Amino acid sequence: MHSAYIIDTTYFLPEILIDNERINAEHPEWSVDKISAKTGIEKRYYAKEDQTSGDLAYIAAEQFFEKGIIEKSKVDFLILCTQSPDYFLPTTACILQDRLGLSKGIGAFDFNLGCSGFVYGLGIAKGLVSSGQAKNVLLITAETYSRFINPNDKKNKTIFGDAATATLISSEPVLGKPVGKILHFSYGTDGSGAKHLIVKNGALRNMQKGNAADVYVADEFYSNDDYLFMDGKQIFDFTVFNVPGLVNNCLQKNEVTLEDIDLYIFHQANEFMLDRVRRMCKIPAEKFYIFIKDTGNTVSSTIPIALNHALENNVISKGNKVLLCGFGVGLSMGATLLEY
Amino acid sequence: MINIQKFLEEFKEQYVDNEATGMTMESEFKSFSSWDSLTAISLLAEIKYRYNVDIEEDDLNRCSRVADVYHLIEKKIAHA
Known part of the structure; x- marks a missing residue:
């Protein structure tokens, strides 16, 4: 291999x-x-x-x-x-x-x-x-x-x-450049939560687009089936109750402990939820990378953007172990370990 | 019986910038300026995690004092 x-x-x-x-x-x-x-x-x-x-x-x-x-x-x-x-x-x-x-x-x-x-x-x-x-x-x-x-x-x-x-x-590292060896992965999927983060209309299940109405609950915009719908509570619960187990699983597969990790880079969903999930995982704040202020939640791009910044700012050095973890729509999650 | 002191501490932690340091069981928890739907979601997740009790957002919205939430959890545990 x-x-x-x-x-x-x-x-x-x-x-x-x-x-x-x-x-x-x-x-x-x-x-x-x-x-x-x-x-x-x-x-x-x-x-x-x-x-x-x-x-x-x-x-x-x-x-x-x-x-x-x-x-x-x-x-x-x-x-x-x-x-x-x-x-x-x-x-x-x-x-x-x-x-x-x-x-x-x-x-x-x-x-x-x-x-x-x-x-x-x-x-x-x-x-x-x-x-x-x-x-x-x-x-x-x-x-x-x-x-x-x-x-x-x-x-x-x-x-x-x-x-x-x-x-x-x-397949080959580049000499004189900090590269991350990709180690073992852990994955998770719960399709029963598909409806909690979804764009319902426009694809083949519901092809019609343009006729859906805005739905308001207690005077606040709630949904419109032509657009992105997110049930914040469900996504929050999925994250805080499942990500800690996923992270533990990934640590075990890689035969390391929580303390062995030098930096955690999670999907940058929003800072408030990140703070909760960090605490649930018992990760100290100084090892938990946050980069969201100037970009927002860019979906699949948040982790590579944060990784890019951590490297540019010399937050990651040779020998460091960096744990990446993504979670969200699907519902779907995955984690892996990089060794620099 | 839920430990009131611990419960209050967990409640306070849901607010940003230590805004709720002076919170008591009689405080109107929605009157703090950082309270919003995200605080509610986080509080409910915390309750689920600590006490294994599922509370709906609607039920939480009907509470006004911290003590109301406390009693709601106690009631749910008693009926579990």
Whole structure:
């Protein structure tokens, strides 16, 4: 079995800035301070009207290649994690192979996961590399959830932002560069909670779109089946009651203890929930990385964005063990350990 | 019997910036400025975790004092 390493990562945030002042102007009953006090979020970015997830993915990948770590011709597999693809078919990754000018001798496909997606992507990439099917896998996460958010839905508006990231997973480390060896994984799925975080209309189960009405509960926007619906309580409960077990399981598989881990990077959902789940996991605050203030919850991109920042700011050094954990829509979760 | 002191401490922890340090069993818990739907969700998760009791958001919304929530949990435990 070959080892698999995270070589490097880049990310792209689109141009349209949605700060708390703007949300406050749209929803005057909500104060700027109150929005950021709980979520920990001050800014998010939205893709331009004519910009798709495929476009964001393309930019993130081009930025990755500009770093000069790898030539395009050396990439032999492309995986894209998205829930807002350009088309029903073909898979956006095929279009990206052509746009990026990657070899025609590569495999390329999309997979549909949200906040757990990056960890699953690493799992797939490691599988491809360690079984000898690929040597250099480009894993892209790209999401334009902004398209799914109803203009009256102030809660989801404060949380989500658009972004894309590109990460290279290779069979060989790069000399003189801190790379993360991908160790063992733990996964979890509870499809009974699918209805708690969902865009109901527009795909084949309910094709009609455009006729759904806004539903209000106690004068507050609650749902519209054409748009993203999130039952905050259910997602909160799923997270705080299941993530600690998942983390423990991952620690056991890797034969390490909670104390052996130098840094925990969880999906950056919102700061309030992260704080609760951190305490439930008994992780000290100084080992728990938070990077959400200037990006918002960018779904499958939060973990690679946070990882990128932790590396750039020298929070991670050689020999460090970093535990990644994603959880959310599906309901789905996954965790893995990186050794730098 | 739930330990009142511990219960009150757990309740206070749901608020940001130590806002609820002066909270008592008679306090109107929704009157603190950081109280919102997220605080409610977190409080209910804490209750479920500590006391293995499921309380609906609607039932919590009908409570006004901290003591009301305490009695609601006691009642749920007694009927479990």
